[in-house]
Amino acid sequence: MDLEYNSEREHLIIPEYGRHIQKLLNHCIAIEDDVERNKMANAIVDVMGNLQPHLRDVPDFQHKLWDQLFIISDYRLEVDSPYPKPSIEVLKAKPEPLPYPKTASKYRFYGNNIQIMIDTALSWEDGEMKEALVFSIANHMKKCYLNWNKDTVEDAIIFKHLVELSGGKLDLTSGKEVLSDSKNLLRKKPQNKSNQKGAQKHQGKRPMKKKYNPKY
Numbered sequence: 001m002d003l004e005y006n007s008e009r010e011h012l013i014i015p016e017y018g019r020h021i022q023k024l025l026n027h028c029i030a031i032e033d034d035v036e037r038n039k040m041a042n043a044i045v046d047v048m049g050n051l052q053p054h055l056r057d058v059p060d061f062q063h064k065l066w067d068q069l070f071i072i073s074d075y076r077l078e079v080d081s082p083y084p085k086p087s088i089e090v091l092k093a094k095p096e097p098l099p100y101p102k103t104a105s106k107y108r109f110y111g112n113n114i115q116i117m118i119d120t121a122l123s124w125e126d127g128e129m130k131e132a133l134v135f136s137i138a139n140h141m142k143k144c145y146l147n148w149n150k151d152t153v154e155d156a157i158i159f160k161h162l163v164e165l166s167g168g169k170l171d172l173t174s175g176k177e178v179l180s181d182s183k184n185l186l187r188k189k190p191q192n193k194s195n196q197k198g199a200q201k202h203q204g205k206r207p208m209k210k211k212y213n214p215k216y
Contacts, residue, residue, distance in 0.1 A: 013072045017051055025073045041079040045069055107161055109148035110141055118166050134170050135177060138162055143185040150186075155179045 012022060024044050031037040045065050055061040067086045070077055075088050117137050124130040142158045158179060159172045 013074065014068055017048060017068075017072065021048060021051070022072055025069070025077065029073060029076050029078075038079045041069065041077065041081075107165070110144050110161070110165075114141060114144065115165060118162070118170065122166060122169055134162075134172065135179075137170075138172060138177070139180050139185070142179050142182070146182055146186055152182050 009019070010022065012019060021044065024040075024047075028037055028040045028044060031040060045062070048065050048068065049055065049061070052065075055064060058064060063083045066081050066083050070081070070086055071091065075085075114137065117133075117140070121130060121133045121137060124133065138155075138158055141162060142153060142155070145153050145158065155178065156173065163171050163173065
């Protein structure tokens with residue numbers, strides 16, 4: 001008996017439904033009687049719905065099943081569908097290329113989120129809330145800088161970069177603001193004390209051996 005490899009079989013258009021659905025559709029296409037062909041197409045849609053139960057949570061899932069029916073048939077199926085037949089041109093149309101994300105500036109170590117935060121601060125009205133936000137942004141910039149370069153960094157450099165990234169609208173160079181200390185920004189979170197006590201409690205203890213009770 002000759003073996004039949006999948007590579008030699010007909011290409012599966014939607015593999016999730018398997019080869020049997022595609023064979024059923026090929027048989028449905030070959031039916032000459034319109035009534036019988038429509039009857040079998042509706043039965044195939046019901047089977048497809050049972051094979052993909054998650055589609056029941058999708059709005060208008062029946063429409064999706066009928067679209068997939070025509071796609072699997074390679075648009076050769078001629079039946080009375082309750083929905084408009086999908087267009088092959090729309091299906092095979094290439095999507096528009098997505099724009100590649102660009103960094104906000106040459107200071108890539110700050111990340112794109114910093115620029116979003118700066119733009120948000122620029123949209124706020126002047127006041128204590130805006131001043132607090134700008135100060136938090138500067139502290140976060142310092143932390144990002146230290147993560148990129150473990151050496152200490154002067155606050156004046158962070159303020160200079162903030163002025164540049166904000167287009168000169170957020171300027172802390174003339175004030176007396178002092179950012180958080182580098183050690184505090186890079187301080188690691190302490191471990192859970194309960195876990196530490198548990199580790200110390202069990203440390204040094206030998207596991208108990210099971211007693212062997214021979215049966216006579």
